[in-house]
Amino acid sequence: MTGPNFECLLACHGWRARTDPGYQRIVNSRELGLGSDVSGHAVSPPKKNPKKSLAMLTGIVTRGVILRALGGYMRKLKRFPSRTLRFRLLLILSGALVLLAVLTPRANADLIAYYNFEGPDTPGFPVNLDSHPPAFFSSDNTLTLTFNPNSLEEVNPGLPENRWPTDPDPNLTALGLSRSGANSPAHFDIPLFSSQGFFQDMTVSFAINALGNGFTIANFYFSTDGGGSFMLFSTQKIPEAGTVVLSAAVPTAANNAPNLVLRIELTGGQSNGTNVQNIVDNIRVEGTIVPEPATVAGGLLGVLGLCWFQRKRLIRSVRLRRT
Numbered sequence: 001m002t003g004p005n006f007e008c009l010l011a012c013h014g015w016r017a018r019t020d021p022g023y024q025r026i027v028n029s030r031e032l033g034l035g036s037d038v039s040g041h042a043v044s045p046p047k048k049n050p051k052k053s054l055a056m057l058t059g060i061v062t063r064g065v066i067l068r069a070l071g072g073y074m075r076k077l078k079r080f081p082s083r084t085l086r087f088r089l090l091l092i093l094s095g096a097l098v099l100l101a102v103l104t105p106r107a108n109a110d111l112i113a114y115y116n117f118e119g120p121d122t123p124g125f126p127v128n129l130d131s132h133p134p135a136f137f138s139s140d141n142t143l144t145l146t147f148n149p150n151s152l153e154e155v156n157p158g159l160p161e162n163r164w165p166t167d168p169d170p171n172l173t174a175l176g177l178s179r180s181g182a183n184s185p186a187h188f189d190i191p192l193f194s195s196q197g198f199f200q201d202m203t204v205s206f207a208i209n210a211l212g213n214g215f216t217i218a219n220f221y222f223s224t225d226g227g228g229s230f231m232l233f234s235t236q237k238i239p240e241a242g243t244v245v246l247s248a249a250v251p252t253a254a255n256n257a258p259n260l261v262l263r264i265e266l267t268g269g270q271s272n273g274t275n276v277q278n279i280v281d282n283i284r285v286e287g288t289i290v291p292e293p294a295t296v297a298g299g300l301l302g303v304l305g306l307c308w309f310q311r312k313r314l315i316r317s318v319r320l321r322r323t
Contacts, residue, residue: 111135111164112199113190115143115283118158118169126154127175134166136289137192143283144189151179159281161207162245174281180214180269188264189227190285197258202287204262205247206280210239214277216268220248226259238266238278256290 114135119128122142129145131137145152155176163171177186188206192199204220216238221230234248254260262285271277 109201109203109286110289111284112192112202112287112289113137113141113283113285114164114167115190116158116163116167116169116171117154117173117175117281118171121154124149126152127173133168134164135285141191144187144191146187146189147177147183148179151183152177153276155276155279159207159209159243159279161243162205162282162284163207164282164284174209174279176276177214177266177278177280178274178276179272180266180277181272182269184215184269185219185265185267186215186269188266188280188283190262190264190283191227192260192262192285193226194258194260197256197260198290199257199260200255200288200290201252202250202254202262202285203247204250204264204283204285205245206264206283207243207245208238208281209243209279210241211275211277211279212241213271213273214238214269215266216240216270217266218246219263219265219267220250221263221265222250222254223261223263224254224257224259227261230261230263238268243279250287 111134113131114133114137115129116132117127117129118132119130121127122129125145126149129143130139131141131143153176155174156172158171158174160171177183180186190204208218218236218238219232220234220236221232223230231251231253233251236246236248238244238246250262254262264283266278269277
């Protein structure tokens with residue numbers, strides 16, 4: 001580098017230089033940390049440590065001649081997050097949204113309990129009284145009957161009315177009722193016990209066939225104290241012949257009750273004959289299943305923990321976008 005610009009640059013640091021046809025001599029070469037040969041030529045000393053030399057060059061660029069020549073300002077290069085980082089952030093956000101969607105209460109009705117009387121007989125009864133899949137209660141939830149077992153019998157096949165569309169069991173069995181006069185009123189109690197109480201907006205329904213001289217009235221009750229006391233919420237008439245599906249909406253007072261019991265009461269029995277007077281099948285309880293608070297809390301803590309684990313990357317991404 002020669003010419004007036006170079007001389008001006010050296011003059012800013014107190015150096016003097018002269019220009020000869022074959023070389024550039026620097027009078028104040030010691031101040032630059034350079035050696036000189038026998039002719040007075042400025043020469044660079046041997047580099048013993050490449051790393052140290054690189055550091056010296058970095059210092060010159062950032063604090064020395066070149067930086068001052070640029071007016072003391074060097075532009076910062078903008079950095080952008082890599083595609084991998086952006087993909088990770090998108091994946092984390094998507095996972096959190098999916099988790100929250102799973103934990104959010106659904107608006108559609110869920111099958112809470114379902115009694116289709118299929119399967120092995122419950123001891124003491126001619127049919128199976130357990131709740132079946134695909135209901136929420138698919139085991140260890142048994143219908144309680146206040147009916148003389150000698151007045152009950154298995155009827156084949158089952159009623160097609162009120163059958164759940166995705167019922168995996170074959171429709172082979174229904175429950176036949178006789179001696180309606182002696183067993184009136186007859187109670188069908190449905191236990192819906194839960195640790196926290198997370199059933200809302202429920203309906204209860206069943207199919208019943210009348211063959212004559214049977215029950216004439218169906219009453220619907222609910223209990224929030226495990227069956228200690230019941231409250232009537234619907235009364236419906238049973239036809240004298242044919243099959244009908246009776247359905248009633250459970251009052252909101254039963255929502256989220258941990259010791260909830262629903263009751264179907266058949267009354268108005270007219271005969272003590274041994275012939276089957278009514279056939280009952282496909283008792284269903286539907287409603288919204290709300291996640292337990294512990295499940296929601298666990299899910300939210302998981303999301304927060306994931307965000308906390310990735311906090312450095314999230315903060316770095318925000319800072320990089322601002323620069």
